[in-house]
Amino acid sequence: MLEMIAIGYDLDASPRMLHGVRLLREALEACEYMVEEKAGGWAWNRYRDTGHRKIYVGRRSGSELLAELEARDVLLYHTDEPEGEGFYLATCPGRLVVVSGGDDSGALYGCQELAGRIREEGELPRELSFGDTPRLAWRGPAVGLQKQRVEPGRQPFEYPLTPDRFSWFYDRVMWLDYLDMLLKHRGNSLFLWNANPFASLIDLPGEPEAREVTKEQLEENASLLRWLTEEADRRGIQIFLAFYSIYIPQSFADKHGLSYRQCKPLPETSDYFRRLLAAFVRDYPTVGLMVCLGEMLKGQMYGVEWLCETILPGIMEGFDHSAGADPPPVIVRSHAIDIEKVMQEADGLYPNLHTEMKYNGESLTTWTPRGEVQALHRRMAERDGKHVVTVHMNSNLEPFRFGAPSFIQRCVQAAKYRLKGSALHFFPLSFWSWPYSPDRSEIPIKQVDRDWIWFEAWLRYAWNPDRDGKAEKRHWISRLEEKYGNRQSAERLLHAYETIGSCAPKLLRRFGITQGNRQTMSLGMTMSQLTNPERHVTWSKLWESHAPQGERLEEFVLKQLAGMPHLGETPLDIVEEVERSSEEASKAVKQARMTVQKNKTEFERLAADIDAIKAMTNMYTYKVRAALLVFMYKHTAFGKYAERAALLEESAEWLDKSVAAYRKLTETTEKQYVFANGMQTLHRKIPFRDGAAIYHWRDCLPMFERELAVFRQRIGELQTGKMPSALVQAPAVSYRRYSQASYKLLSEDAEQYRIEKGARVFTDGDIPIISCAEELYGLTGIRFSQLRAAHEEIQLEVELEEPSLILVGCFNSHDDQWLKPGGAAAVDPYTFGLDPVIRRGIRLFAYPSVHVHALPYEAGRHTLHYGKGAFLILGVIELHQSLSNRDFDPQHDERTLLDW
Ligand code: ADA
Structure with missing residues (x-):
């Protein structure tokens, strides 16, 4: 006989709670229970009347049953009482299982936890007393409504929402899979990034120029967003629109004789944004907003005006005319503005105001951020609101897979303990090409599939970063075993992921020029960039805030020559560490190959990534050795001719090896990848200017080969006693005055x-x-x-x-x-x-x-x-x-x- 289980809930249960009930029902049915739902639940003194077992799902505040059971000491918690998204699962006398949620999300997560246990044990557990609560308030990824290239005839960031640009945005099945994935790992926020999404969603009366798409398109967009917001809400996910206050629709700009980018709020643009936001919030009062006030130096100046006089008043006005229960959350980004100055003025103006700042800039380099950036994070976190830490862009990891869970865990710990953040927002590994990965493949590979471990790890640790290391290792081995069908392979693969994962972060933080995405790290660096970084506009926060204490190349050589003690991480420490790590990863993956049972194609792709990262690592470490020798040459007394010449000779040998490693890297990536840098615009400059023209290793290889040839030629010249020709001959180019403009x-x-x-x-x-x-x-x-x-x-x-x-x-x-x-x-x-x-x-x-x-x-x-x-x-x-x-x-x- 099939056992009957009743699931009860209050009559006013929200769609979110009902979604939890659905998860429970599906799990019970999968274990062959009969399920009956009881809307309205039971009175506290009558639930025993139902003879069979039952589950009650409720919100602590507002549930009579929970309140009575608690008051009469029938329902007791051995942890903190559930609040907010927290929950508690308890068995109570009278064949009752209680899912007690701090709020609707808590109830949802409680159901999810219970459903998971039912599936795992094959039955409804007889004994339950388990509570859990998230440590970070928002936990969610970014999705870019942005493209890899600037469109001809349009400006950077100008991407109206249309199916030809973003076909996936209209794919509801794909969205549901994605939202389910987020819920599975308890992600509770989703940030959609666009310069000005409102221009594709809102029709301002009498202002057709303020619309960037046709009316029909606008309706389709609006209906999609409405649907998405509802489906997300059901799963406990808050949708945010991330926008920049400085972009106005081109047609609107033309009408008013303005430019697309508006740094300074003019009366027309301020009025436009205010009305736009008011209309948006009136129509979508539950959608959160994340605003970037700047993205240019001028933003430093005008952030306060934008926020205090335009944006917040617009939002308040919209909210006052809306059906929303609470004003939507507004997050102010610190990018390119003086966030402290702005927040000082804005504090008190809006009841649901938060701050945001990048974790390691636009890369992932360390779990010990320090210095000025750390201090600023902390000052932001001391304010009342939530402080969101964003793992932005990850330009030193692209285009490869990254799945070092312990690295990610420590980063989330750092976001919480070192930076005092209370929320985590993270980018996918290939933001610009969402939803597809950069892999060369006949059928495009979705990032959620390829980078499952990336999404899972950030969300898992955002829920709770303080999990026990040993247990975590077991957890990831099991997950990898599920994927690849064999435990031994899984153990080795985890080791490979962990060891290879340290290479890119360490290389960039010690040898790179910037944590920003001006640099595509996997494409390499020129000798000039290693030996004369200042010529290439460096960003010193990379090593002062986003790296452990350590020495840059020249500093290291100077200390070495002077016999001074070294401090922190030296270039040679990193060279040794990354060479060892990449070697270990490569061995581990070879061993794993012998026992892999499932997903062999993806396994081979992962193995190819590890080969590529190893080649990239060697390309760097050999070149760093070459660069160190150039510095030795530079700082060795003139006169010691033979000694100095030998330094350059040796340097050339290392450079030669580096180019050989680059060739290997090009070979591997030629088969595996369509591009290295996701963003293909002029903005990418390191190693070579113009990411639109140079975005693959094959584009760079000839230039690195040439660099080696020139280096050798110069050394040859020096050896014959001549100064290299470039030193003495002025180039045969003549320069003319630029054409003036009036x-x-x-x-x-x-x-x-x-x-x-x-x-x-x-x-x-x-x-x-x-x-x-x-x-x-x-x-x-x-x-x-x-x-x-x-x-x-x-x-x-x-x-x-x-x-x-x-x-x-x-x-x-x-x-x-x-x-x-x-x-x-x-x-x-x-x-x-x-x-x-x-x-x-x-x-x-x-x-x-x-x-x-x-x-x-x-x-x-x-x-x-x-x-x-x-x-x-x-x-x-x-x-x-x-x-x-x-x-x-x-x-x-x-x-x-x-x-x-
Ligand atoms: C980088 C990136 C921009 C944008 C910006 C930001 O500069 O190139 O596209 O993402 O960061 O808003 O933080």
Whole structure:
């Protein structure tokens, strides 16, 4: 006889609780119970009347049955009483099983836990007393409504929601699978990223230009979002839309004579965003919002106005007109703004306000973040709201698989304990190509399938990072055994995942230039980038905050030569560690191959990844050895000719090996991967400029081969007693002045002047030009007070006749008095993120050298303001012309930098 089990719940049970009941029912039926649902549940003193066993699912606050049983000491907890998403499972006298949830999500998770136990044991357990609660408040991934490339005729980030761009967005079956996966691992938030999603979702009355898609499309989008929000909510998942306050629809911009990117809120744009958000929140009061106020230096200035005068009032207005019970959560991102300044002004203006900041920048490098970045996280976390830590982008891991669970566990612990974060948001491994992975495959591989271990691990540890290491090891071995059908293989694969997983983080943090996604780490680095990182615009937070204490290459060599003690992680420590790890991983995977029973194709792909990461590791470690020898050469006394020459010889040998490893890497990846860098735009610059043209190892191999050939040729020249030709001969190229563009200077406290030898570059002091690059000679620059610029942010009003490039000169010095192009704005490809067009393009008397950047602007009026610190405006030139990419000071360049 089949046993009957009743599941009771209150009449007002929410869809979320009912989803939990459904999970329970399915599990019971799978174990051959008969199930009867009892909406309305039982009175506390009558439940015993039902003779068979029963399960009651309830929310602690609001459930009469739970309240009475608790009050009469029938239901007792041996843990903290369940609150929020927490739950407790208990067996009570009278053949009752209780699922007591802190809230609806708690009840859902309780049902899920019980359903899991029923399936595992094959029956409804007779004895239960188990409670659990999440340690982090939001736990969820990002999904990019963004594409890998800038669309022709459109701007970066401009991706209206349409099926031709995002066919998967309209695939409801795929969404349900994804939401179920999130629920399975207790993810409770999902962040959809787009520059301005509202323009594809909201129709502002009388404002057709504010819409980026057709009316029909807009309706389809709106219906999809509504459906998604409901289905997510059922599974305890909060949907967030992540947007940037600076992007307005192009058609709207055209109508008002504005540009697509709006740093400064103008009356028209402020009014637009306010109405847009009000309309959105009115229609979707449960959708959370995550706002990025900046993504450019100018955001530093205008974050407060955007948030306090436009965004929050818009949201409040929408909420007041909505049916929502509580104002939706709003998360303010710290990217490219002075988050502290913004939050100081915003605190108290909105009841559900939170902050967000990146974990290791746009890479994954360490579980011991420290320094300035750690301090800022902590200060944010001390505020009232939740502080979200984002594992953003992971540009040093792409395009490979990453599945080192213990690394991930420690990162989540660090997010909680070192950074004091209370929520975790993480990116998929290939954000830009969502939902597919970069693997070359006839049938596209979905990231959720390929990177299952990535999703599971982040979510698992976001629920509870403090799990016991040994038990965790068993857990992952079982999961791998399920996948590959054999325990021994599983043990070896876990070892392979763990050991190979440490390579990319360690390589980047010790040898890389930036934690930002300007660098595609797996494509390698040039000798110049290793030996002269400063020339390539470094981001020192990489090693000061996102790495354990340690030494950079040159520092290490200098200490070594001086016989000084080393501090922390040295380049050679890392070289040794990663070589050993990748070797171990490679052995482990070979052993695993012998016993793998299932999923052999995926196994081979994983094995190929490990081969590729090993080749990448060797490519780096050999090259680092070569670079260390170049530094030795640089810092060994002149005169010791033979000794110095031998250093370079040895260096060339290592470089040779590095190129051989690169060849192997290219061979493997040629078969396995479509691309290395997910984002294929100008923004990617390391190792080579332009991620749109250079995105595969095969594109880089010839350049690295050439680098080796040139290096050898130079050494040959040195050995014959000649200075290498590049050192003595000026290149046979002649440079012409850039084509000027007309512009007016409207500010009264600044003046125009001709760039030429002897001209003064500031209105105060007497700082003349000693020499300047031919490209700049004769252009019309702008000068202002250096003293004032050093102490406050200078604002210059200009009017451009046509779209133009403004040439901005930045001083090559860390001193506070100069503007820092390497600050927040360096991540922005459209401002200082671009490498200078002319390095050391102008020499001034007794001043640091000046790098010249070319910043694009639309026609029309602009306020130029880049932050505090002095800089130069060296002219305004036509947008379309070929720009230099050179160092104007060849002596400096070649002789002291050894950049050949
Ligand atoms: C990086 C990335 C951008 C965006 C940005 C952010 O700069 O290239 O596309 O994701 O980070 O918003 O944090």
